Amino acid sequence: MRQNAPTSKPGPRGILSVQVIVDAALRLLDDKGPDAMSMRGIATELGVAPNALYTYFPDKAAVLRAVVDRLIGEHAVAALAATERPWRQRIHDLALELRAGLLRHPGAAGLVLGAPMDGPQALALGERLLDVLAEAGLDQDDAARASYLVIVYLLGFVALEAAEVDPTRPAPPEDERVASRQAGFDAVSAAEYPRTAASAGTMARYITTEQFAWGLDRLLDGLQP
Incomplete structure (x- = not known):
């Protein structure tokens, strides 16, 4: 590499x-x-x-890769190393911590999606994640596929959240973001989009920790050997 x-x-x-x-x-x-x-x-x-x-x-690309590696390395490896906790809880801790850390730098979402995650911190994170998934009972190939799936879910969720906030400020509190999203859904025509209007309260909360954990739980359910 x-x-x-x-x-x-x-x-x-x-x-x-x-x-x-x-x-x-x-x-x-x-x-x-x-x-x-x-x-x-x-x-x-x-x-x-x-x-x-x-x-x-x-070059600039190398700087951006170092920034991405810093943001990855600020979080999560310690969470995965906490072997006294069940494997699912460690992946939960990793995902929640990394999501929160990236949202403190919303402008980083595009960088993380656009730069190879091949720096030493990212590689260490990937190695520990493979360890945890092997501990969960997955074989080598399934652990590698599952590791990719977890990272894609995490980064995709953060990217969609970050797209709604000012990239030069930490993301506002969740309740403020939910209220702003709710106002947008309130303007949707119930006659034209009845299912969307009926689900507006849930859709407004797509960017919450609750929704993030809901999806992560179902992803991990599917990884159970």
Whole structure:
């Protein structure tokens, strides 16, 4: 697997490092959205010339992959390692923690969907998830397929949630988002879309932790050997 791994060479005047650059990229992501995360934008944020960044990263894609790996690595591996808890609970803890963490950076949803999850943190997460699914009784092939299914469910859910909020602010509280969605459904014509109007209260809550856990439970039910 080809990876553009960052190096650890000392930077200009000793002010740069992989961590400093990723921190700056995350600040731009949170303050201005993903479009601001160019090499020039990151360099401006740090007060250095753009070519100073190339000591650490070969290109913008490598920076974005490092940001994704940071966001993945901030969460969840510890949840999967808690072997005193049942395997289903560990996957629940992983999914809930990672969802909450990504929603603190709504602009990251597109990055996570668009960048290969092949950094060291993502690989560690994947390995631990395979361990837990093997513990659940799945064979090697089924564990690999199930791992992909869990990640796709998680990232797809987060992407749809993040699409409804400002990418430069953490997602508002769930009750505020539900109220906004409910107002939209209230405008739907019951005569033209009767089933949608009748289900509006449930549909308004699609972006809640309750709905996320409901779907995750049914996904895990289907993985039981």
